[in-house]
Amino acid sequence: RETHRGFHIQYVPLFMYLLDTIVAPATAPGLGAVAIVRLSGPRAFEILDSIFRPAHSAAMTPRVMRLGDVVDPATGARIDRALAVVMPHPASLTGEDVAEIQCHGGPFVVRRIVAIALEAGARVAEPGEFTRRAFLNGRMDLAEAEAVADIVAARSDSALANALSQLSGALSQRVAELRSQVIAIRAHLEVEIDFSDEDIRLPSRREVAAEIERLIADVAVLHDSFARGLLMRDGVRATIVGKPNAGKSSLLNLLLGADRAIVTAIAGTTRDVIEDSVQLGPYALVLNDTAGVRESTDDVERIGIERTLRSAREADLLIAMFDSSRPLEPSDLDVIRLTTNRSGLAILNKRDLPAAITSADLREQGLKIPILPFSAINLDEAVTLRAELTKAIAALINPSRPTSNDQIAISRERHRDALAMALEALKNARTSALSLMPPEIVAVDIMAAASALGSITGEVSGEDVLDAIFRDFCIGK
Ligand SMILES: Nc1nc2c(ncn2[C@@H]2O[C@H](COP(=O)(O)OP(=O)(O)OP(=O)(O)O)[C@@H](O)[C@H]2O)c(=O)[nH]1
Numbered sequence: 001r002e003t004h005r006g007f008h009i010q011y012v013p014l015f016m017y018l019l020d021t022i023v024a025p026a027t028a029p030g031l032g033a034v035a036i037v038r039l040s041g042p043r044a045f046e047i048l049d050s051i052f053r054p055a056h057s058a059a060m061t062p063r064v065m066r067l068g069d070v071v072d073p074a075t076g077a078r079i080d081r082a083l084a085v086v087m088p089h090p091a092s093l094t095g096e097d098v099a100e101i102q103c104h105g106g107p108f109v110v111r112r113i114v115a116i117a118l119e120a121g122a123r124v125a126e127p128g129e130f131t132r133r134a135f136l137n138g139r140m141d142l143a144e145a146e147a148v149a150d151i152v153a154a155r156s157d158s159a160l161a162n163a164l165s166q167l168s169g170a171l172s173q174r175v176a177e178l179r180s181q182v183i184a185i186r187a188h189l190e191v192e193i194d195f196s197d198e199d200i201r202l203p204s205r206r207e208v209a210a211e212i213e214r215l216i217a218d219v220a221v222l223h224d225s226f227a228r229g230l231l232m233r234d235g236v237r238a239t240i241v242g243k244p245n246a247g248k249s250s251l252l253n254l255l256l257g258a259d260r261a262i263v264t265a266i267a268g269t270t271r272d273v274i275e276d277s278v279q280l281g282p283y284a285l286v287l288n289d290t291a292g293v294r295e296s297t298d299d300v301e302r303i304g305i306e307r308t309l310r311s312a313r314e315a316d317l318l319i320a321m322f323d324s325s326r327p328l329e330p331s332d333l334d335v336i337r338l339t340t341n342r343s344g345l346a347i348l349n350k351r352d353l354p355a356a357i358t359s360a361d362l363r364e365q366g367l368k369i370p371i372l373p374f375s376a377i378n379l380d381e382a383v384t385l386r387a388e389l390t391k392a393i394a395a396l397i398n399p400s401r402p403t404s405n406d407q408i409a410i411s412r413e414r415h416r417d418a419l420a421m422a423l424e425a426l427k428n429a430r431t432s433a434l435s436l437m438p439p440e441i442v443a444v445d446i447m448a449a450a451s452a453l454g455s456i457t458g459e460v461s462g463e464d465v466l467d468a469i470f471r472d473f474c475i476g477k
């Protein structure tokens with residue numbers, strides 16, 4: 001075991017902090033078949049030794065699970081029969097010695113095991129401290145550490161896939177590429193600073209400005225991917241709008257497969273916004289059913305319609321419903337107007353009834369979004385509806401833009417803000433490059449852009465930034 005002692009220290013001011021051995025349950029509190037108690041730090045193995053007796057063999061072998069007893073060293077009392085594993089540094093989660101006990105998943109057992117580990121010299125881990133140590137020990141960069149939290153928080157396949165790709169370093173690599181391009185420009189300026197008196201060919205200012213321009217475009221693509229990243233992370237917000245009785249609530253219930261909203265033949269049944277979410281293919285869809293849009297003198301209904309309009313404004317996607325069994329009315333035209341320049345799907349409902357209007361009539365009135373002839377009372381049509389909605393969401397999340405880096409989407413404000421700072425610095429650099437400022441001045445902005453990009457992966461980051469990031473983690477992560 002001796003050879004596994006010690007650990008890497010990258011940040012000297014944190015020396016004392018990293019000397020601690022930390023302990024915490026790694027699984028959620030509550031009843032479960034199994035719970036994991038995790039230890040990390042220079043004394044992890046020594047502490048495990050004192051509280052865990054392997055059943056069959058005296059020595060623990062790295063990365064091999066051993067059956068044994070968890071024993072309170074103070075009293076010799078057995079606490080649980082459990083499995084334990086040791087993962088020596090540096091190839092462990094945190095880059096330190098890590099020991100894990102898989103015990104029975106009762107809150108009392110878990111508390112007792114943590115308590116005897118504390119007795120034996122560990123201290124309780126702060127939220128996110130395991131991942132923070134992984135970052136400090138160079139096991140993952142900051143963007144990858146944040147991806148760990150995003151995986152835990154993921155609520156749909158698309159959110160999970162995006163977080164996983166960031167954990168595998170897709171975002172970090174892209175940021176590193178951009179950063180090295182920024183630094184290459186800095187190198188060009190360096191030549192100008194050092195050799196301006198000598199007779200060598202300097203890159204012209206226009207060339208430098210053109211390089212900066214290209215970089216601005218690339219950074220902007222990543223910056224703008226935030227909108228997509230958010231849709232993947234939080235789900236797509238869709239608002240169902242239409243005149244009273246069009247079948248909006250029937251549609252909501254059909255999509256949810258549940259009697260969520262009241263449906264009656266009375267126009268003006270729904271008064272308030274009703275929200276619920278549903279999984280559509282890889283996406284999470286947050287649906288808002290709303291009060292039917294029409295001129296109204298009823299106070300309650302008027303407030304309801306105001307809420308409809310607000311929900312429609314805030315939605316990523318509009319589901320505009322029309323009643324094909326009734327002639328077009330002024331409120332239908334209002335609904336068509338709401339869809340102008342918006343992503344969405346129009347539903348021409350009640351096609352089981354004799355038709356008073358067709359898709360062509362809606363087109364004639366200026367409706368631009370796709371139209372699906374539909375019947376909300378026919379359960380079989382739900383399949384088509386889901387397929388069409390999934391298409392509409394996919395079009396929203398992946399608009400066919402022929403850029404090579406379309407796949408990467410940032411989903412954190414911190415990343416977006418850093419990219420915005422990089423963009424601003426690059427724009428300043430371009431301006432000073434073109435106005436023939438001294439190269440030193442251009443270089444200042446170029447380096448500001450480099451450090452803004454570096455802050456995404458944690459190339460440069462203060463304690464305060466780390467605190468803010470890891471505070472959002474749960475204990476044991
Ligand atoms: N025949 C037929 N009736 C439908 C269809 N969809 C809905 N309805 C009926 O139309 C009436 C109104 O449906 P709702 O779903 O309450 O309509 P809504 O748009 O939510 O109406 P408000 O809440 O008043 O704005 C109910 O009687 C439904 O059963 C359909 O496709 N075909």
Ligand SMILES: [Mg+2]
Pocket residue numbers: 248249250261262263269270289290
């Ligand atoms: Mg309704």
